[in-house]
Every structure is written in structure tokens, then in C-alpha cells.
Amino acid sequence: MRPAVLDPLFSTVASLPGVGPKLADLIARVTGREDADDCRVVDLLFHAPSSLIDRRNRPGIALAPQGAIVTIEGRVDRHQPSPPGKSNMPYRVFLQDDTGELALTFFRAKGNWLEKVLPIDETVMVSGKVDWFNGRPSMVHPDFIVKASEAANLPLVEPVYPMTAGLSPKVLRKAIDGAVARLPILPEWILASLTDKQGFASVAESFRRLHDPRDEADLDPQSPARRRLAYDEFLAGQVSLALVRQRLRKVPGRPVRATGELAERIGAALPFALTGSQQAAIADILKDLAGEDRMLRLLQGDVGAGKTLVALMAMAAAVESGGQAVLMAPTEILARQHHATISKLASTVGISVEVLTGRTKGRERDAIAERIASGEAQIIIGTHALFQDAVNYRNLVLAVVDEQHRFGVHQRLRLTAKGISPHMLVMTATPIPRTLVLAAFGDMDVSKLTEKPVGRKPxxxxxxxxxxxxxxxxxxxxxxxxxxxxxxxxxxxxxxxxxxxxxxxxxxxxxxxxxxxxxxxxxxxxxxxxxxxxxxxxxxxxxxxxxxxxxxxxxxxxxxxxxxxxxxxxxxxxxxxxxxxxxxxxxxxxxxxxxxxxxxxxxxxxxxxxxxxxxEDGFLIAEEDLKLRGEGELLGTRQSGTPGFRIASLEAHADLLEIARKDATYLLERDPDLTGERGNNVRALLYLFRRDEAVRFLGAG
CATH class of the missing domain: 3.40.50.300 (P-loop containing nucleotide triphosphate hydrolases)
Incomplete structure (x- = not known):
């Protein structure tokens, strides 16, 4: 159960004042949620500002630089309405100060509204962008107009947020203010020694500072508020991964004892020799498979380094010990292609290979499901259709997952929830820098294929x-x-x-x-x-x-x-x-x-x-990409099951990731079910960062 203290943050955004269904849809889009029902107040808290508008520049009319945002105090001198019948012509209001005259320009504006807001002889403050034309300054549709007597209401420093078409900054800002106002007093899940050392404020205070920046320094990833929230985000991620890991470790592995005869025969049928790093990776995998613990290994190989062949050798070992193996691919095209490659080699040694995707229907599907349940199908290749409820395995020993970044922690949990706990080999052609491996996969063992197969031309x-x-x-x-x-x-x-x-x-x-x-x-x-x-x-x-x-x-x-x-x-x-x-x-x-x-x-x-x-070195390219772009984009979008962090950044906060990983390990060694005082507080953290899956895992025994 989600702690009641978080309830105000998990109401839908439509519950905020002034947010109707249409606006809720736009907010869902800008915060990266599926739809308005899935978008909660908390998602607005995580929507961090990307820059600032500083309205403290008050140079006087004559000294206002071209294109700059300035704030001007002046007296309303006269109105110049659009000529009758020419509503496409602008309505102008002229403002004067000691240095000169400024034309405030409005298109399709209601004259009676402007007379009320800008009465003649009133001293007002306006803020907006100044454009010079033929030696005369003008400000089109000022962002703010207030009477000089109410100058205190003018926001001098304004955060600017990532936007989406159809959403106005003012409306989004109002919704975010509404979200910040709902912040409850949250329990503290970070150890006091760390908050002191890092100078962290409370969570609620950090969110308030995030959305009320005073200057550019507050937008810096190293600002105290951002560092605090980045640490929380890393801690939530690391605790989730550690819980998955803990659950996987609880289910003992089934040692795979293979003679290596099938692999040897497949090797002999190949028109080329395996590279040194392919041989080393196969040796690592076979050693893991033979152990008592379940294997959880990441196989990184650059494009075309021969990962599929390494996977086939691992699957042959599973079949040789009397088990079944699956290979899950992210797309239909890829699943069918793997099937074409693998069945050709597997058939030479008599291994039966099936392919099962969302497109396999009717009788054909039933027949394949039957062969899987009876154990007749030894290697099964497919998309996530492999793990649907209707598919039952006779003796699944090894799951190979291709392109892990499309197969997140959630799917790993679903697999284990089926009562299936195979060894896991995860293959990725995206060479992932070490910090990202930690963030996305926790402490998986890693094998790297570093050589290109013989005969590949640059x-x-x-x-x-x-x-x-x-x-x-x-x-x-x-x-x-x-x-x-x-x-x-x-x-x-x-x-x-x-x-x-x-x-x-x-x-x-x-x-x-x-x-x-x-x-x-x-x-x-x-x-x-x-x-x-x-x-x-x-x-x-x-x-x-x-x-x-x-x-x-x-x-x-x-x-x-x-x-x-x-x-x-x-x-x-x-x-x-x-x-x-x-x-x-x-x-x-x-x-x-x-x-x-x-x-x-x-x-x-x-x-x-x-x-x-x-x-052409994928690992070098990935490291450079991480420096230049950040991790969210490195592995595709947020939706792809990777750590598309909302506040944390791997380049800026790598030191915090390391601390969070150790902290998560320390916490779970002492309180594996998160039932102590700090454990309960960390449960609130997991819910706050929408890591509900990990919490459900705790309840699963």
C-alpha cells in the first residue's frame, strides 16, 4: 500500500485548480506520461525548469538593448487604437520615462480592456522583449503589466520549462505552483550522516527550491536542491535493482552441466573461427551456468561482433543438459531474422528451433505452444509473446534477451512472477559505459566482445x-x-x-x-x-x-x-x-x-x-555520446525501460550513483524486507519515484 502521506501527490493532475481534461492531456504529454489518467501531481514536481528569464534588468527605455528582456517603469501617455474596420492593424499604447518613449503593441486586443489595464497618466511597470525599428523601441504583447504600486507582484526571476505545442508557460507555471503547494512533510530516507556531509535540505524543501530558482546557479546540476533530488532518484533505482537481484538470488539456479559436444559440432560447421573475445565470453557463461547461483550476465558487443553466436553456444549447453532456452528480441523483424540464422546452425546438430511472435495466430500458435509445453521445442525465439500467460515451458533453463534497453526491470519481474527462474544472458549492441551499466542493470557481470569477426572491412x-x-x-x-x-x-x-x-x-x-x-x-x-x-x-x-x-x-x-x-x-x-x-x-x-x-x-x-x-569503436563512441548528450538519449527515450532520469544525470552526478549503490546494499543487508523505520521511509521513496513494481516484489515473499 502506498503511504497515505503521498496521497496528495498521486491525485490526477486534473484535480489541480484550473486544470481541465484538455490541459491534463497536454501536461501528460510534456511530462512524458501515457495519458491524462496516468499523469499525477507528482509528475509536475519532477518537471524541472531548463532555464531562467531574469526580469531584473531595468535600463530605462532609451538604453534597452535590442531583443533583450527588460522591465520598464513609465507613465502611460496616450492610446492609439487600430483604425476602424482594420482589426489586423495593431493597437498601440505609448509609455514614457525620463529617457524616451516605448510603444506597447497589441494585436487583436480589446480596446476597453487595454484602457482599463493601462489608464492614461497611470505609472505602470511592464516586462517583455524590446525590439528597435527605425530608431524607435517597441514591446509586442508585454509578458507582464502591473501598476507601479503593485510592483511587488511582478516575478523578477522566472523559471522556463520544457514545453509542448498548445500549452502556455503561464498555465503550466500555475499548475506547477499548485503541485508544489501540495507537498506534504515527507519522511527522511537518507542517513543523517550523508545529509550533513552533502548539505542536503529536506525533500520538500528541495522541490520548492527546484521550482523557485533565484539565479543561474540554482539551475546548475550541482545546485544543492538538484543534487538532493538526484540522489533520491539514484537511491530509488538502486534499491529497486537490488530487490530484483535479491529476489532472483533467492531462487537457486539450476546448474547446467554440458559436455560441450553440441557447441563443438556447431563450431566445426562454421566457415570461420571464433574470435578470442567470443571464446572468453562463452567460457564465462558456461562457468556461470554450471554454478549454484543463477547467472545474470550482460554481453556487450559492438555491432556485428558476433553476439548471436555466443548466445547460441550458451543455448546449446542448456539443451545438452536436457533443458529449453528462449531468445527474446525487441521486434518481430529481428526475432524472425534470429530464427533464420540460428535454425540454420542448430539444425546441423539436430536441435529443434521454434519462432513465436505476436503475429503467430490460431492453430499454428496452439501447435507451437504444445511443442513448447512438451519440451519438443528446445530453442524458442520470439518477441515478448514468449512470456504471455498462455505459454508454458517444460523446463526453461536459460533466457537470452537481445537489446536489453528495450526490456526493462518490469519484464524481468514478470518472468520471475511466472515461477520461472532461468539463468539470464542479456545482449546489447549499444556499448554502455560502466556508470550506465550500474544505473540500468545494477551489478550485473559483464562480458565484452571487443574484436570484429575476421574479414570485416572498415x-x-x-x-x-x-x-x-x-x-x-x-x-x-x-x-x-x-x-x-x-x-x-x-x-x-x-x-x-x-x-x-x-x-x-x-x-x-x-x-x-x-x-x-x-x-x-x-x-x-x-x-x-x-x-x-x-x-x-x-x-x-x-x-x-x-x-x-x-x-x-x-x-x-x-x-x-x-x-x-x-x-x-x-x-x-x-x-x-x-x-x-x-x-x-x-x-x-x-x-x-x-x-x-x-x-x-x-x-x-x-x-x-x-x-x-x-x-568505428562503439565503446569509445558511447563514452563520447554520454559526455555530449546525457544518458536519457543514449539508450533511446524514457519509455524504453531504461533509466531516463528526470532529475539525475549520469555525467553530473556519477559520484552520487556510487554512494547510492553502496547505500542500497547496506540498507538491504540490514533490513531485506524494508520493515524497519528507515526501511519504511525508503518504501515511501520507491512510491514517490513510481517504483511500485519493486515494492510489490517485497510483498511477494
Whole structure:
């Protein structure tokens, strides 16, 4: 049960004064929640300001700099209404001080309202942006107008929040003030020795300071309020991970004793030798599997480093000891592709492989479910359909999860809740820096594949401004005529009014005019069957140019594709660009990756594209990406089950993450069920940060 003290923070945002259904939807969007029902008062507290408007600059009218936000005190001299019948002309009110005259300009304003707010001869204070035109200053729609006698009501320092279309800053600010007013006195879950040492204020006080910054220093990630809340966020995350870990450890592992005969036979059937790091990773995994504790290992390998093969060797060991293994992929395309690769190798040694996804229906699904329940199916590959209630395993010993960052703690809990407690091997092609491994996965054991398989050629990467797109198209024409295959990646699916990015649909239409039937398109709005059909046509050469959104980012394997064009490359994360680039360079041929960018680039934009141009080392790229962009984007969006932190930042607060990890371990060693005084307070912390799943875990015995 959530502690009653938190109830005011978990009412829906619609319960705040002045927030109706439409506004609640906009607030849900800006705070990253699914919908208005899922959006609570607490979500507004976590919506931190990103910058400040400082209204303390009062230079006088004549000295107001162009484009600056200033506050002016002056006397209302005269009104100049729009001419009759010309409502599109502005209404002006002229204000004077000792230095000069300022025109306050209003469009479509009601004259009687302006006469009331700005009566002639009244001394008023106005604040807003000043524009100079032909030597005369004007302020269009001032942000604030107050009588000089009420100057105390003018907010001099105003926080600026991340916004969404349709939401006005004033309305959002009012809702946030409403949320802050509901802050209860919360129990203290941090040890007194740490609050003293770090100079932390209470939680409630820290939230108040977060939303009432006095100057730029208060916005700094190192400000006391932000550090306090960052620590709370890390502590909630680390306690959740430790609880999962504790629960997983309680269920003893089933030692997998394999002779290694199947793995040896698969190895013999391969046309190449395993790399040193593949052999080392397999040895680590087999050692873990043979132990009494359940394995929980992260296998990091750069794009194309051969993770799937390592996973297959682990699954062969599970089958050899009489068990079953599953491989879960994030998308349908990838699951079917893994099935194609793995079944080819597994069939040489007589292992039966099934594939099960959300698209498997009716009789076919029932037949597969039966083979899984009887144990006839030895390796089962699929999407999260593998863990639905209707699927029962005879003897599941190993679960391999591909692309962990799409498979969060929640899914791990669901697996364990089914009473299934297999060994777990998690594979990711996103080389994750150590701090991020800690934040996302707790203390998992990690194996890294650092070498590229033999025969992989380097990929030449070039950056080209979008103005030269025409040249790229003509170079593509000659490449396609020579029988080559190419990808063209776009950031969006369809054109939206607010964006000038090229959508996949639109780019496809343009390229289809150039190349006719040689072009296909794949994006997230298509259903699975449509995507598969296009991918198959690309694979077997009916289509030579594939226009796609990032659905091809993860694991799509077309070995003879040798050209990758990425449009609006400045819009993608470095790690994501590196993933996309890894779709080419998988065959015999030398490959090229062309990064099309729209200038002018920021300094960071330049730095990012040049890191990618100069390096093919995914681990180095990921470290640089973390420095340049922050972890929220490194692993995709917040929704993807990764730590999309709301206050904490791994670059700014890495020291706190380390302390939080030790603190979580210390706490759970002394109070594993969180029933002591501090334990109960930490339960409140878990609820505050919406880590309810972890709390339910405590109740699960």
C-alpha cells in the first residue's frame, strides 16, 4: 500500500485548480506520461525548469538593448487604437520615462480592456522583449503589466520549462505552483550522516527550491536542491535493482552441466573461427551456468561482433543438459531474422528451433505452444509473446534477451512472477559505459566482445550537407546499376506541419520517381507482414534501395548491402548512428556510410559527427555520446525501460550513483524486507519515484 502521506501527490493532475481534461492531456504529454489518467501531481514536481528569464534588468527605455528582456517603469501617455474596420492593424499604447518613449503593441486586443489595464497618466511597470525599428523601441504583447504600486507582484526571476505545442508557460507555471503547494512533510530516507556531509535540505524543501530558482546557479546540476533530488532518484533505482537481484538470488539456479559436444559440432560447421573475445565470453557463461547461483550476465558487443553466436553456444549447453532456452528480441523483424540464422546452425546438430511472435495466430500458435509445453521445442525465439500467460515451458533453463534497453526491470519481474527462474544472458549492441551499466542493470557481470569477426572491412564514413543531396542520388544511381544495395534512413514517418525533416514516406515518393520499382519503404506504422515482405524483397534483390525509419537500427542483416545514407544525421544520437552504420559492412564488399546533415551545425553537432567519422569503436563512441548528450538519449527515450532520469544525470552526478549503490546494499543487508523505520521511509521513496513494481516484489515473499 502506498503511504497515505503521498496521497496528495498521486491525485490526477486534473484535480489541480484550473486544470481541465484538455490541459491534463497536454501536461501528460510534456511530462512524458501515457495519458491524462496516468499523469499525477507528482509528475509536475519532477518537471524541472531548463532555464531562467531574469526580469531584473531595468535600463530605462532609451538604453534597452535590442531583443533583450527588460522591465520598464513609465507613465502611460496616450492610446492609439487600430483604425476602424482594420482589426489586423495593431493597437498601440505609448509609455514614457525620463529617457524616451516605448510603444506597447497589441494585436487583436480589446480596446476597453487595454484602457482599463493601462489608464492614461497611470505609472505602470511592464516586462517583455524590446525590439528597435527605425530608431524607435517597441514591446509586442508585454509578458507582464502591473501598476507601479503593485510592483511587488511582478516575478523578477522566472523559471522556463520544457514545453509542448498548445500549452502556455503561464498555465503550466500555475499548475506547477499548485503541485508544489501540495507537498506534504515527507519522511527522511537518507542517513543523517550523508545529509550533513552533502548539505542536503529536506525533500520538500528541495522541490520548492527546484521550482523557485533565484539565479543561474540554482539551475546548475550541482545546485544543492538538484543534487538532493538526484540522489533520491539514484537511491530509488538502486534499491529497486537490488530487490530484483535479491529476489532472483533467492531462487537457486539450476546448474547446467554440458559436455560441450553440441557447441563443438556447431563450431566445426562454421566457415570461420571464433574470435578470442567470443571464446572468453562463452567460457564465462558456461562457468556461470554450471554454478549454484543463477547467472545474470550482460554481453556487450559492438555491432556485428558476433553476439548471436555466443548466445547460441550458451543455448546449446542448456539443451545438452536436457533443458529449453528462449531468445527474446525487441521486434518481430529481428526475432524472425534470429530464427533464420540460428535454425540454420542448430539444425546441423539436430536441435529443434521454434519462432513465436505476436503475429503467430490460431492453430499454428496452439501447435507451437504444445511443442513448447512438451519440451519438443528446445530453442524458442520470439518477441515478448514468449512470456504471455498462455505459454508454458517444460523446463526453461536459460533466457537470452537481445537489446536489453528495450526490456526493462518490469519484464524481468514478470518472468520471475511466472515461477520461472532461468539463468539470464542479456545482449546489447549499444556499448554502455560502466556508470550506465550500474544505473540500468545494477551489478550485473559483464562480458565484452571487443574484436570484429575476421574479414570485416572498415566502413568509410563521410559527412555531406543536405544541399548536396542531388549528388548523392546520382552516385546512388550508378551504384544500383552495378547491382549494389543501399539503405536510406529518415527520422520521421510522415510529414508533420511543425517539422521540416524529410519523412520516410516523402523521401520514398521522391526516390521512386528516380528509381521506379527498385525502391521499397519500411517504417513503424506498417504491420509486421508488410515489413517482412519488403525486407524479404530487399534481401533477395527485387528491391535495391530500402528507405526506412530507424526500425532497421537493431540487427537487420542483409550482408550484401554496402551503402548507408542517413538523412538529418544531426537529429540522431551517436550510439544510434553507430548502430545504423553497422547494418552495412557485413559482406565481402567495402562499404560507405553517408551522413547527410542540415547546417549550420552547433559546436556539439560538429563534434558528434566528426567522432563518428573518425572512429568505428562503439565503446569509445558511447563514452563520447554520454559526455555530449546525457544518458536519457543514449539508450533511446524514457519509455524504453531504461533509466531516463528526470532529475539525475549520469555525467553530473556519477559520484552520487556510487554512494547510492553502496547505500542500497547496506540498507538491504540490514533490513531485506524494508520493515524497519528507515526501511519504511525508503518504501515511501520507491512510491514517490513510481517504483511500485519493486515494492510489490517485497510483498511477494
Amino acid at each position: 566502413i568509410q564514413t563521410v559527412t555531406v550537407p543536405t544541399e548536396r543531396t542531388g549528388e548523392i542520388v546520382s552516385r546512388l544511381r550508378s551504384a544500383l546499376d552495378e547491382g549494389k544495395k543501399a539503405y536510406w534512413i529518415c527520422p520521421l514517418v510522415e510529414e508533420s506541419e511543425v517539422s521540416d525533416l524529410m519523412s520516410a514516406e516523402e523521401r520514398f515518393a521522391v526516390l521512386a520517381k528516380e528509381f521506379g520499382g527498385k525502391v521499397g519503404v519500411v517504417h513503424g506504422r506498417m504491420n509486421g507482414a508488410e515489413k517482412d515482405a519488403v525486407m524479404a524483397a530487399f534481401k533477395n534483390g527485387e528491391i535495391r534501395l530500402l528507405v526506412a525509419t530507424t526500425v532497421v537500427e537493431v540487427g537487420v542483416d542483409v550482408p550484401d548491402a554496402s551503402i548507408m545514407v542517413i538523412e538529418h544525421a544531426e537529429r540522431f544520437g551517436l550510439a544510434q548512428l553507430h548502430q545504423l552504420r553497422g547494418r552495412v559492412g557485413r559482406g565481402e564488399e567495402a562499404s560507405t556510410c553517408i551522413l547527410l546533415y542540415k547546417g549550420p551545425l552547433s559546436e556539439t553537432g560538429h563534434a558528434r559527427l566528426s567522432i563518428l567519422r573518425d572512429s
